[in-house]
Amino acid sequence: MERLPRGRHGLSPEFVAQNQRERLITGLTEVLHEVGYQKTTVSLIGQRAAVSKSDFYKHFESKDDCFYAAYESAIERIRARILAACGAHPESEWPPRVRDGIASMIALLASDPPLAGITLVEGLRAGRGVYDRYQAAVESFVPLIRTGAPVAPGGTEVPAATDEAVIGGIASLLGRRVLAGEVEQLDQLTPAVLEFALTPYLGTAEARRIISAG
């Protein structure tokens, strides 16, 4: 984390405040990854971010308040990465959009263990307020797979619960792997996750064709 220069620096107060806030969010995410939710304290976050305790409380009311902000910022990073990958294909092309969206999400999580930790593990284990955000975040990814989803092989509509089950199943699998300390190997799961996600919509043969074309 880059500190700002001390003393007279001509930076606007808004810039300094925004920069502090971002450092605190990054600080919490890293400390959380290292010591877990219970042992993450305002002091540790402040130390990591090089922000004083009194400045911490100018930005956040409490550790949980900072956690919520960090959680939301983490989810936004993931969503932005997915949308960028999906955006490489026109909206009519659901299979490659979903394939690249999921693959890019897993690549991002594998490359950033603190990000994977806060979103997939700590969000579930850090008490009610955080847990509600985990639940809302998982739900918020459902429309990404629902929009433009094809009719299943055989011409019958894919039931609505399938979209939720696919998203929930991916979050559950990735969370279990991160919890098992395999975050850096998440990448290896990409073909398996893609087959799980695409099969209900495309059937096994077509799902595999799309995956190997990726």
Next chain:
Amino acid sequence: MKPTRPELPREFVAVHKQRRMIAAIAELSAEQGYEATKIADIVSRAGVARKTLYDNFDGKEDLFLSAFDLYFVEAKAAVESACEEAGEEWQARIEAGLAALLRFVAEQPAAARMCLVEALSATPRSSVSYDVALGAFVELLKASAPPNETLPKTIEESLVGGVAWILHQRIRSGQTQQISELLPELTRFLLSPYLGVTNSS
């Protein structure tokens, strides 16, 4: 000699009291959440003395984990026996097991909410219990699934995680009574990967 109530065997009474405390924590944590549930609420709901609770359990968390284990074992047994009764055919076994799970949720809404919603975030140990339980259902699905060497090794884990998520969402939004309506959709979801690699359809 003063008249007494017919005496029940001491062990019977003890087990019965344990069951009442377990039911009480399930109901209370389903109603108001684990955090807000106090020992005083539990003993009053169960109609036992505070001392009885501490004679049987180390405290609230221990009681919660014991309740989780009991309901998990019951749900797992219900699914296992439904699979057995369905016979040899894999599709029928998976559908019967899923139906038994949905029935458990509908018939025991407090237990289901405790195990599938509260346990995830109640305490660090309860989330470990949840993960272990999920793993046991993964093994049950594997035991009924058809030969599927070419499917991803993680397919059952993903499918069970998906079903657990749906149940979790429906319980949270108060749709426990309609849960059995999900059977056709969820059966199709569970079968779809296997149908792609077997000849039967």
